[in-house]
Amino acid sequence: MLCGRTVFARGDAIMTRDIIKPIWYYAGLPILMITIFLVQVGRINPFIILWHELIIIFGYIAAVVDVKTRKIPNKLVIIMFIAWMLTITPKLLFDIDASTALLRDSVLGFVVSMGLFLTVYIVSRKGLGGGDVKFMAVSGLYLGLGGAISTILCGSILAAMTGLILIAFKKIGRRDQIPLAPFLYIGILVTILFQ
Numbered sequence: 001m002l003c004g005r006t007v008f009a010r011g012d013a014i015m016t017r018d019i020i021k022p023i024w025y026y027a028g029l030p031i032l033m034i035t036i037f038l039v040q041v042g043r044i045n046p047f048i049i050l051w052h053e054l055i056i057i058f059g060y061i062a063a064v065v066d067v068k069t070r071k072i073p074n075k076l077v078i079i080m081f082i083a084w085m086l087t088i089t090p091k092l093l094f095d096i097d098a099s100t101a102l103l104r105d106s107v108l109g110f111v112v113s114m115g116l117f118l119t120v121y122i123v124s125r126k127g128l129g130g131g132d133v134k135f136m137a138v139s140g141l142y143l144g145l146g147g148a149i150s151t152i153l154c155g156s157i158l159a160a161m162t163g164l165i166l167i168a169f170k171k172i173g174r175r176d177q178i179p180l181a182p183f184l185y186i187g188i189l190v191t192i193l194f195q
Contacts, residue, residue: 029060036192044195047091047102052192054083055142059185062135066181072131080138102144109140109148116152132180139188147191155180155187 033053040049058080062072088106091099114137121128140148159180166172 026060026064029057032056032060032189036189039193047087050087051084051142054080054087055139055188056192058083059139059181059188062131063179063182063185066131066179070129070177070179072129072135072181074131074134077131077134077138080135081141084138084141105144105146106141108145109143110137111140112145113137113140113148113152127177128180132184135181136184139184143188143191147195150191150195151184151187153187154190155184158186159183 033056036052036056037049040052044052058076062076065076066072084106088099088103092103114133117128117133117136121130121133136148136152139151143151159178162183163172163178166178167174172178
């Protein structure tokens with residue numbers, strides 16, 4: 001216990017209960033989930049709706065934690081991957097013909113997201129966080145190739161515009177960093193709503 005807060009250290013991710021616990025951080029999540037469900041029900045395969053609901057939850061948590069700590073915990077990315085595996089496995093076992101194309105699209109989304117973000121991570125000399133690379137790669141599994149590309153474009157453009165505005169108003173310096181997960185999350189929402 002440290003100043004009334006319990007600190008958990010796992011690998012390079014440090015989380016405190018006051019980051020995860022406050023309910024008001026997550027008050028908008030049920031509204032987003034219900035909205036996405038209502039927009040997509042009857043239009044899209046229920047299995048895809050399940051994936052969209054999961055990525056909404058995981059993305060929301062990643063965005064909140066990234067804003068508070070400037071890190072996306074490895075534990076969250078691992079849980080995202082496990083949830084994806086748990087949802088795709090029964091589909092592959094019982095409906096292999098329909099799920100092969102879905103699996104191919106998911107793997108392509110993963111590979112392209114990982115490739116783009118890893119390239120930026122290496123070229124920018126860690127100007128992009130490793131958590132952002134892992135988060136977007138696993139998000140590519142849920143979004144597929146087209147969804148991952150549109151999420152990356154939308155999130156990156158929003159982050160760049162926000163950064164330029166903050167620099168113009170001298171709120172941050174040119175070398176300062178802003179958390180990327182909230183912008184990627186907006187990109188995920190835009191992609192899901194208009195897909």
